[in-house]
Amino acid sequence: MRTILSIDDDPKVLAAFDAALRQRGYRVFVTTHPTEAARIIQENEIDLVMLDVHMPEQNGFEIFRELKKKYHKLPVLFV
Numbered sequence: 001m002r003t004i005l006s007i008d009d010d011p012k013v014l015a016a017f018d019a020a021l022r023q024r025g026y027r028v029f030v031t032t033h034p035t036e037a038a039r040i041i042q043e044n045e046i047d048l049v050m051l052d053v054h055m056p057e058q059n060g061f062e063i064f065r066e067l068k069k070k071y072h073k074l075p076v077l078f079v
Contacts, residue, residue: 003027003045007037007063008052008079017050034063041071049076 004026006017014030021028029040034057040046049067053060064076 001025001027002047003029004048004050005029005031005037005040005044005046006050006079007031007034007055007060008050009055009057010052013052034058034066037063038066041067041074046074049074050079051076053078 004021006014006021006028008014008017008030009032011032014032018028018030029044029046031037031040037049041049051060051063055063060078064078067074067076
């Protein structure tokens with residue numbers, strides 16, 4: 001089963017992604033916190049990260065750069 005991690009500061013957006021992706025058979029993790037995202041990636045085999053660009057604490061591009069330092073081949077989709 002493919003696993004997707006969605007990172008977004010809006011819980012409503014995360015809930016919509018979660019429902020739509022699960023309905024299509026994906027295993028889904030969602031979080032509003034970049035530090036929690038790192039933990040999820042370390043503990044699970046993630047196939048794709050869906051990443052919001054505009055977030056208050058840290059923007060998506062900053063998170064992307066940090067992810068790519070550790071997980072070079074992890075695909076990231078900006079939303």
